Amino acid sequence: MHRDDPHHRARESCRRSRRPPVQPDPLQALAADAELFERGTWVRAGPGTTRPSPEDPSPIEHTCGMLMLQSGDPVTDKGVIVRLTLRAGAAASAALLAVAALAGCGSSSRDSPAAVGSDGKCTSPATLKTNLVPLYPLVKIGNDAGIFQKHCLVVQDTPAQSPVAAIPAIVGGSQDLTLLPAANLISTLNQKVPLKIVAPGAKIPDDADSLPPAKVDAAGVFLPKGSTIKSPKELEGKSVAVPGLGTSIQFGVMAAVANAGGDPSKIKFVQLDSQTEVQQLRAGKVDAAAIATPFSTQVEKDGYTRIASPTTALYGAGLAHTPWVTSQKALSAKPDAFKRFREAILEVQAYSMAHPDEYYQAMADQSKIPLDAIKAGPGFWFATQMDVNALKAFANKLKSLGIVTQVPELDNVIATS
Structure with missing residues (x-):
């Protein structure tokens, strides 16, 4: 290969480097890369990066110990791309499991069940953290309407750049819940990341x-x-x-x-x-x-x-397409809190549909989109239950479209407690 080839220069730079590669914090790296992954730009698969010189016009990211893809390459359920450039053999391939590996090293604490006094009043609420895109103001609605308080919960939301960008935080344990589109849920489950559906969320209306x-x-x-x-x-x-x-x-x-x-x-x-x-x-x-x-x-x-x-x-009509999800580890650690959340969020979603003006205003406040533009846009609907058979049918549809290569095991994906 010619020495002026950008790939050759990248490999030579890696080979000559005397310094050990920087070891980024895996959660921070994945959180930063998840947004790029969703946009199809590139996927981190190992430590250390060597970028081309400023005069190098090549759009390719050069890496030491990374699995990279070029901008515009379509993403599959394995996080691998149709036009893939493998730089570091088995080491890079193994790093594709980084998200799944985080499922075993998260920081979810054990459950501190909500405490309710003999008079039925909450004396010590359980706490959960959500990571939502601003277009879903459900936590604000639930707090403002006192619904979470009624269920002896404190729910705190941190804005997410995108649903996919929230996955590392959920798996790593720094956040507890997000609303995740079913297509991304299926893809993530195929990567052996143990996510669980806690409650139904947004849906396409039946009519x-x-x-x-x-x-x-x-x-x-x-x-x-x-x-x-x-x-x-x-x-x-x-x-x-x-x-x-x-x-x-x-x-x-x-x-x-x-x-x-x-x-x-x-x-x-x-x-x-x-x-x-x-x-x-x-x-x-x-x-x-x-x-x-x-x-x-x-x-x-x-x-x-x-x-x-x-x-x-x-x-398709009727599908609960964006459910509330958490990690298996968090669900096992805090069963009481998630049970309370499921009951509360169903009430919050019903309240939102009964008070659309309040919901639209909360959406405008969070997203900074003008209220008139929001009201002129689409409506919103929330499901009251999850149908595992409908989810299986949807997963098979993704496979038929070539979006995923296999259908994950879904019989136990919906939390029952």
């Missing part, structure tokens, strides 16, 4: 097919003006912008094409941030763009044609 798509789905697949595309099937071989690779929105585009009889493997996905997606759509530089709220609301208002609704296409 989704009879409602305006923009009121059901927080995202839409839109066409440039003047496009001749009439069906999602025609997105085969076309460029489709998505805000993140390995996300439910990308999977939803694949499902929409497959549902229409097309081959989703032929889609040419382009990863762009949401604002750039809109710009490229308006300029006609992509054949379609899968755009999330609140940008989707404005695009639809401006007259761009919605060719598909990715969330609905992926999950």
Whole structure:
């Protein structure tokens, strides 16, 4: 191989280095990398990094003892990518199990059950920590309405950059709960990470097919003006912008094409941030763009044609698609707290649906999205129970789409206590 090749230079730099590689804290590293993993940028698989020199135009990250992927490579359920560059053989491969390994070294403390006096009043509440994206203000609602207090709970939320970014914190024990899309749950379970469903969360409404798509789905697949595309099937071989690779929105585009009889493997996905997606759509530089709220609301208002609704296409009407999850270790350590949480969060979600204006205001406060934009966007629905058979059917759908390579064992994924 030529010495000017960037891969050659990276290996030589690793070989000549006299200093031992920096050993990052695994939880911090995984938390930082999870967001990049979701966006399809790169995956950390070992310590130490050697980057190209400033004059090196190569977009490839060079590593010592890491498993890397190039930006734009699709993510599979193994955290491995279609176009994969392996730098450190078995050492890097073994590091793919880092997330699963953290399941055995977390810091979840033993349960301190909530204490209730003889008069039925809470004297010492149990504490749980959640890690949620700001678009889910359920902890704020539960605290403001006094529902968690009624169930002798203190629930504290720390904002998460994305659902996938919350997984390392949950597995590592620094956080207890998150709302995780079912597609990401299935992928994570396939990596042998022991997650458990504590309670149902968001769902697609049972009557989704009879409602305006923009009121059901927080995202839409839109066409440039003047496009001749009439069906999602025609997105085969076309460029489709998505805000993140390995996300439910990308999977939803694949499902929409497959549902229409097309081959989703032929889609040419382009990863762009949401604002750039809109710009490229308006300029006609992509054949379609899968755009999330609140940008989707404005695009639809401006007259761009919605060719598909990715969330609905992926999950289908009625599925509880974003459940509350925790780690097996945390559930075993704090059974009383999680039992109380399940009872409380079902009440919080029912309260939210009965008081939509309060929910929308809390969402606006947390996300900093204008209230008018939130109200103009999709509605929200929460499930009251989890159906393991529906979850199995969904996992098989992911396999048929090529998103996962196997269906994990799901019979015991729902916590029963």
